[in-house]
Amino acid sequence: MQTFAFYSYKGGVGRSLLLANAARCLGMLGKRVVALDLDVEAPGLHYKLGTAPDPENKPGFTGGAVPYLVATAKGAKNPPPLQEHMVRLALPQGAAGWLQLMPAGPAPRGIYWTALKQLRQRLRFDEPGGKGLAALLDLHARIEDEMKPDFLLIDSRTGVTELGGLTATALADCVVCLLVPNQESVDGTLAIVEALKASPRHTRRGSMRIVPVVARTTGDLATEGRTSEGIKRLVELGEGRAGNGKKDSKPFALPHDSALGAADKVVGGDKKASGCSPLRKAYLELFEHLFPHAR
Amino acid sequence: MDVNTLNTLVSSAIWRAEQLEDLGLEAARSAWVEVSSLEEELAKAIPAEQAEGRIARRGAVRAALKANDVARAESLVEQYVPDAASGALRKELRQAIKAEVNDLSERFPHAAKRYKPTDLLRYAKLLLERGPFLLAA
Numbered sequence: 001m002q003t004f005a006f007y008s009y010k011g012g013v014g015r016s017l018l019l020a021n022a023a024r025c026l027g028m029l030g031k032r033v034v035a036l037d038l039d040v041e042a043p044g045l046h047y048k049l050g051t052a053p054d055p056e057n058k059p060g061f062t063g064g065a066v067p068y069l070v071a072t073a074k075g076a077k078n079p080p081p082l083q084e085h086m087v088r089l090a091l092p093q094g095a096a097g098w099l100q101l102m103p104a105g106p107a108p109r110g111i112y113w114t115a116l117k118q119l120r121q122r123l124r125f126d127e128p129g130g131k132g133l134a135a136l137l138d139l140h141a142r143i144e145d146e147m148k149p150d151f152l153l154i155d156s157r158t159g160v161t162e163l164g165g166l167t168a169t170a171l172a173d174c175v176v177c178l179l180v181p182n183q184e185s186v187d188g189t190l191a192i193v194e195a196l197k198a199s200p201r202h203t204r205r206g207s208m209r210i211v212p213v214v215a216r217t218t219g220d221l222a223t224e225g226r227t228s229e230g231i232k233r234l235v236e237l238g239e240g241r242a243g244n245g246k247k248d249s250k251p252f253a254l255p256h257d258s259a260l261g262a263a264d265k266v267v268g269g270d271k272k273a274s275g276c277s278p279l280r281k282a283y284l285e286l287f288e289h290l291f292p293h294a295r
Numbered sequence: 296m297d298v299n300t301l302n303t304l305v306s307s308a309i310w311r312a313e314q315l316e317d318l319g320l321e322a323a324r325s326a327w328v329e330v331s332s333l334e335e336e337l338a339k340a341i342p343a344e345q346a347e348g349r350i351a352r353r354g355a356v357r358a359a360l361k362a363n364d365v366a367r368a369e370s371l372v373e374q375y376v377p378d379a380a381s382g383a384l385r386k387e388l389r390q391a392i393k394a395e396v397n398d399l400s401e402r403f404p405h406a407a408k409r410y411k412p413t414d415l416l417r418y419a420k421l422l423l424e425r426g427p428f429l430l431a432a
Contacts, residue, residue: 072402121319126426129363129395130412130419134403137415141405165427170418195428200421 001144004290005172007156007164009188011042013178013215014254019153020048021283022290023099027089029294030096032149034086038167039155040066040116043104051087051101061087064105065139066115072135073122082146100147125162133166140171151291160192168192169199174209176290177238179231180216186230193237210238213286215254239289252286255279298340305333305354312361324362331358335371343378356388365395366420369413 006019016039023035037045043064046052051061063085071080089099105112125132143152154171157164168175175196179189193210201207212234214221222228231251240249257279287294312326334355341348352375359368372388399415400407406415425431 126419126423127324127363128367128416128420128423129365130399130415131363131402133419133422134399134406134415137410138403138406141409145405145408160427160430162422162427165429166422169428191430192428195430199429200418 001149001152003140003152003154003171003173005154005156005167005175006178007168007175007192008158008178009160009192010180010185011158013180013185015158015178016045016048016155018176018178018213018215018254018283018286019155020045022287023049023151023153024091025283025287026151026153026291026294027091027097027099028095031151031291031294032097032147033099033151033153034102034143034147034149035099036065036102036143036152036154037104038065038163039157040104040119040163041157041161043107043112045155046087046101046103046107049089049099049101051089051103060106061103062106062111064103064112066105066112066119068102068139069123069135070115070118072138073119073131079142082142086147097150100149102143125166132162133170136163136166137170168196172208173206174211174290177210177212177234178215179212179234181214181221181227181231183227183230186227186234190230190234190237193234197237211252211286211290212238212240213252213254216256217253218256221251221253241285241289252282252289254282254286296336298337301333301337301340305330305337308333309358312358316361327358327362328364331355331362331364331367331371334358338375343375343384349384352384353387356391360391360395364420365392365416368392368395369416 004022006015006022008015016037019035023033026033035045035049037043039045065085068080068082068085085102087101087103089101091097091099105115107113123132123135125136140152143149154167156167177189177193179185189212193212196208196210212231214231221231235249235251240251242249255278257277308326308330312323312330315323315326331354334351337351338348338355341351343349343352352371356368356371356375359365359371369392372392375388376385396412396416399412421429
């Protein structure tokens with residue numbers, strides 16, 4: 001199982017949408033995929049993947065990562081069945097793989113915020129006794145042991161949070177760092193990427209890939225100025241379109257697409273949808289780089 | 296500081312930590328850290344041959360475990376084992392750490408298959424000290 005964390009220092013950059021597209025695309029290519037929403041304060045991956053709660057608020061699915069972690073934090077000897085916290089998603093006809101979602105929980109229903117409050121009371125991810133860290137690593141390992149997916153794609157919390165930090169430093173084989181081409185976003189992302197490069201490998205196997213992706217671009221990226229220098233540095237530290245750590249490499253860029261962006265439309269793997277969209281082409285170029293053996 | 300003053304401080308620190316723990320407040324953890332530090336000072340002042348010295352050593356380790364700081368508890372045990380004076384105390388201190396580590400492995404068996412509990416504890420301590428992404432110096 002390869003684990004990809006989708007991270008952004010600032011919100012609103014299209015991180016969850018990119019993840020949803022990648023998950024669907026991999027499923028279409030015959031891969032077994034689990035998407036995990038750990039953006040627990042503002043969960044939304046279930047909307048992107050089409051499993052939003054019933055608008056009439058009927059009781060339905062009550063599982064997800066937060067309820068699962070609450071259950072394990074109680075110290076129960078028998079852990080909750082993983083499948084009760086997963087949603088199997090339909091893929092277009094002919095897709096050979098499968099896609100399952102572990103949403104953060106039944107957000108935005110009240111029971112979700114109650115569960116999140118319980119989680120904060122029962123499990124701290126920075127406690128020195130290691131239970132928070134162990135609970136997260138256990139969930140990660142259990143997904144691998146029981147579901148045996150080819151890929152685990154994790155939606156990581158924006159900014160600097162314990163859970164976001166652990167997702168990137170302890171779980172991920174590859175961190176996809178989304179940013180927009182402004183100074184605030186670039187400076188924050190640089191601080192995170194430098195920290196990731198310097199972080200010790202306590203729990204991960206092998207080295208970590210870091211792929212910066214500039215989102216919501218309009219036209220060509222500037223080649224001069226502080227923002228541009230920052231983006232160049234990010235590509236040097238991580239991977240660009242020409243490969244790993246090459247100075248002349250260009251960053252992956254996702255052009256702004258008002259139609260797809262406004263509708264939060266998932267097009268990954270869909271041959272008909274918006275076939276000529278520059279955003280879709282950029283997605284595919286990025287996916288080929290991220291998952292080179294998926295085809 | 297004299298032993299009497301330290302004893303008074305330890306007693307009131309234990310009382311405070313227990314009350315905070317009963318209330319389920321987050322501050323209980325730092326209160327147990329304080330208890331552990333005071334017991335450690337007492338252990339420095341009283342040799343392990345004396346019953347009070349052994350109580351202080353036991354108290355320092357157990358309070359560190361109450362504070363969920365297994366790494367500190369381990370380091371105290373390493374410090375106390377050579378002069379523990381009695382095999383029983385040595386065994387008890389080591390047993391306390393082992394129980395904590397076993398609990399972690401039993402509760403999280405999938406993680407335990409891949410990672411040594413001691414590595415997890417070391418990393419957890421690092422995360423506490425340096426914060427998310429280990430950004431803090």
